[in-house]
Amino acid sequence: MDSLISRIYTILLESYGPQGWWPLGGAYFPQQEDPFEITVGAILTQNTSWKNASIAIEELRKKGLLSADRILATSHEELACAIRSSGYYNQKANRLKRMCRFFNHTARRRIAPTREELLAIRGIGPETADSILLYAYHIPVFVIDAYTRRIFSRVGLALENMSYDEAQELFMQNLPLDEGLFNEYHALIVRHGKDVCRKVPLCTYCVVAQENMCTYEKESSR
DNA sequence: GTCCAGGGCCTAC
DNA sequence: GTAGGCCATGGA
Numbered sequence: 001m002d003s004l005i006s007r008i009y010t011i012l013l014e015s016y017g018p019q020g021w022w023p024l025g026g027a028y029f030p031q032q033e034d035p036f037e038i039t040v041g042a043i044l045t046q047n048t049s050w051k052n053a054s055i056a057i058e059e060l061r062k063k064g065l066l067s068a069d070r071i072l073a074t075s076h077e078e079l080a081c082a083i084r085s086s087g088y089y090n091q092k093a094n095r096l097k098r099m100c101r102f103f104n105h106t107a108r109r110r111i112a113p114t115r116e117e118l119l120a121i122r123g124i125g126p127e128t129a130d131s132i133l134l135y136a137y138h139i140p141v142f143v144i145d146a147y148t149r150r151i152f153s154r155v156g157l158a159l160e161n162m163s164y165d166e167a168q169e170l171f172m173q174n175l176p177l178d179e180g181l182f183n184e185y186h187a188l189i190v191r192h193g194k195d196v197c198r199k200v201p202l203c204t205y206c207v208v209a210q211e212n213m214c215t216y217e218k219e220s221s222r
Numbered sequence: 223g224t225c226c227a228g229g230g231c232c233t234a235c
Numbered sequence: 236g237t238a239g240g241c242c243a244t245g246g247a
Contacts, residue, residue, distance in 0.1 A: 049246075084244070227245095
């Protein structure tokens with residue numbers, strides 16, 4: 001574990017400490033471990049801050065809607081109203097219902113969904129599917145998001161020019177196949193992206209990035 | 223008032 | 236195949 005990718009993980013972990021995302025919960029989901037609730041959260045947080053998504057989850061909980069059967073039995077309007085705080089509530093209500101129909105099916109089989117099965121559900125793309133597999137089912141897949149692309153493009157890995165699957169393969173080839181590591185690394189990338197990378201160039205913060213002639217630094221010196 | 227957040231789908235070209 | 240529009244709230 002000595003690649004640039006693994007070295008950046010070490011630096012982020014030393015800088016921020018463990019983030020305690022799912023299944024440990026973090027600030028919004030203390031001791032959250034239910035795969036269904038994590039799956040709901042993965043859909044509600046699409047292109048939305050986790051804070052707003054978590055408000056919607058609490059609203060679902062208050063209304064007793066945190067089960068596949070209850071969501072399926074609820075009208076679109078009531079469901080959309082409950083998840084209003086997460087934005088895109090009409091779309092997300094439909095996505096939740098589609099996911100619940102599938103979840104009931106797989107729950108009866110008592111096995112984790114496959115990536116292909118999740119991707120076949122309209123409204124679940126690669127990032128959401130991988131988040132569900134990793135955080136709800138502890139399957140070691142690396143989640144690529146906009147922060148990952150932004151941060152690692154700045155250290156010269158050109159993720160912005162790669163497809164999702166290509167970027168994912170790059171990370172998984174350069175890291176041990178470790179679900180706990182993937183869980184923590186993605187959380188650290190999001191933390192760094194939120195707290196620092198939008199305000200301060202990564203290279204001024206990250207020694208590894210400086211060593212690798214950060215492209216952002218070169219661009220901003222022109 | 224503007225930008226962004228733990229995306230994904232659809233359409234036009 | 237890919238760029239652009241759309242979905243939508245809430246906080247900075």
